[in-house]
Amino acid sequence: MKSTIKTPINVLIPDGDDHTSLVLQVLNCLSLEKEIDVFVMTSNKHNYLKYSRNVKRLLFYPKTDTAGWIQNINSAVEKSQIDVILPVFELGIRKLIVHQAQLKHIDKLCPLPGLKEFEIAIEKGALYLHLKKNGIACPKSVIVKSKSIPEDLNFDFPVIVKPVTGFGGGQQIKVLIDKDAVNAYCETRTYACDTIIQEYIEGYDISCNVLCLDGEIETYNMQRGSVYLREESSPQIGFDFFDEPEVYKLLSKLMKSMQWSGVANVDVRFDRLDNTYKVIEINPRFWINTDASAIAGINFPYLCCLLTLNAIIPNDKGLRIPYFNLKGLTRQVVKQPRLLFNFRFLKRNTSLGFALKDPLPMIYKFFWRTKNVIVSKIEKSTS
Numbered sequence: 001m002k003s004t005i006k007t008p009i010n011v012l013i014p015d016g017d018d019h020t021s022l023v024l025q026v027l028n029c030l031s032l033e034k035e036i037d038v039f040v041m042t043s044n045k046h047n048y049l050k051y052s053r054n055v056k057r058l059l060f061y062p063k064t065d066t067a068g069w070i071q072n073i074n075s076a077v078e079k080s081q082i083d084v085i086l087p088v089f090e091l092g093i094r095k096l097i098v099h100q101a102q103l104k105h106i107d108k109l110c111p112l113p114g115l116k117e118f119e120i121a122i123e124k125g126a127l128y129l130h131l132k133k134n135g136i137a138c139p140k141s142v143i144v145k146s147k148s149i150p151e152d153l154n155f156d157f158p159v160i161v162k163p164v165t166g167f168g169g170g171q172q173i174k175v176l177i178d179k180d181a182v183n184a185y186c187e188t189r190t191y192a193c194d195t196i197i198q199e200y201i202e203g204y205d206i207s208c209n210v211l212c213l214d215g216e217i218e219t220y221n222m223q224r225g226s227v228y229l230r231e232e233s234s235p236q237i238g239f240d241f242f243d244e245p246e247v248y249k250l251l252s253k254l255m256k257s258m259q260w261s262g263v264a265n266v267d268v269r270f271d272r273l274d275n276t277y278k279v280i281e282i283n284p285r286f287w288i289n290t291d292a293s294a295i296a297g298i299n300f301p302y303l304c305c306l307l308t309l310n311a312i313i314p315n316d317k318g319l320r321i322p323y324f325n326l327k328g329l330t331r332q333v334v335k336q337p338r339l340l341f342n343f344r345f346l347k348r349n350t351s352l353g354f355a356l357k358d359p360l361p362m363i364y365k366f367f368w369r370t371k372n373v374i375v376s377k378i379e380k381s382t383s
Helices: 020-030 066-079 090-102 115-122 124-133 179-188 245-258 290-295 300-308 326-335 337-341 343-349 352-357 360-382
Strands: 009-013 036-042 057-060 141-144 159-163 174-176 195-199 203-213 216-228 236-242 262-271 276-283 322-324
Touching: 009 020, 009 066, 020 036, 020 290, 020 300, 036 066, 066 090, 090 115, 115 124, 115 245, 115 276, 124 141, 124 195, 124 245, 124 276, 159 179, 174 179, 179 195, 203 245, 203 300, 216 245, 216 290, 216 300, 216 322, 216 326, 236 326, 245 262, 245 276, 262 300, 290 300, 322 326, 322 343, 326 337, 326 352, 337 343, 343 352
Parallel strands: 009 036, 036 057
Antiparallel strands: 141 195, 159 174, 159 195, 203 216, 203 262, 216 236, 236 322, 262 276
């Protein structure tokens, strides 16, 4: 039975140091709800999130080991009367999955996947084996051990090669056209983990965002990239929200096979050759442009809080709109300067409203980065 909730809801983000840009996007989402107070834990006194008007209080704790971090969470939960513990990034999520038994108020922890399923999600080789075992459509792949080169590839070129873990934002991902290029990549790679080699699928990428409980999808949305930071494998800076029943069937089968709980961002690719959709990878956390989904009507961080509190999740599929973050908007304005005067578009289809509502973190971050660049150049010129 669903429960009624008290307001305001006090939310603790315990991993405020792990990926501050992602934390800022989650803060943007939660700021859309009036009855939310957000507390952020950090070990960095200079964390630029302290300038955010969307943070009720920045909780400083000296840097410590995992056991100490869990103790600090317990302390913060009791002192600040926290209702929901909401980790944002992989590092914090994994630590809480492993050590959740040490939480004094485990009922306040948001839904998270099991450790086995989390490890499968973050390791592309393990995910490929899981997909094959469960009959879930995916690209043909070969896993190459570290410091090895592939002996045989049973599919045609070109192929995509990438590390099985880490390196977000398209880093270390290459499209290679022959066996010599693959061997050269494997011989010169600098990362220590295994490499996965996949058939190149002629088609396009879809990003699917889900919130699940025990393998059932509670809410979701989908986006197809229209503008990319660099090449197609780099982050989307412009995209269109849409819905495709066949993709939902694939997502539903995937999440059920993993008995997934919590949020996830699933990369899917449409294969033009056989007119099917294939799972590429899973990001078991909030994702870049999480706040875009909130503008489109699916506020994943807030809905995750409601799910934690056993409250009713609104049955809404969101809007089908184009969206641009600030980098994407800049490119569009270069092409269409009149967009700057289309205030309805700027409000409903871009992240500009978040930047104007809470500008200080971005301003501080800009000046901090600029200072570091200048200092670095000065040091190089005098060395």
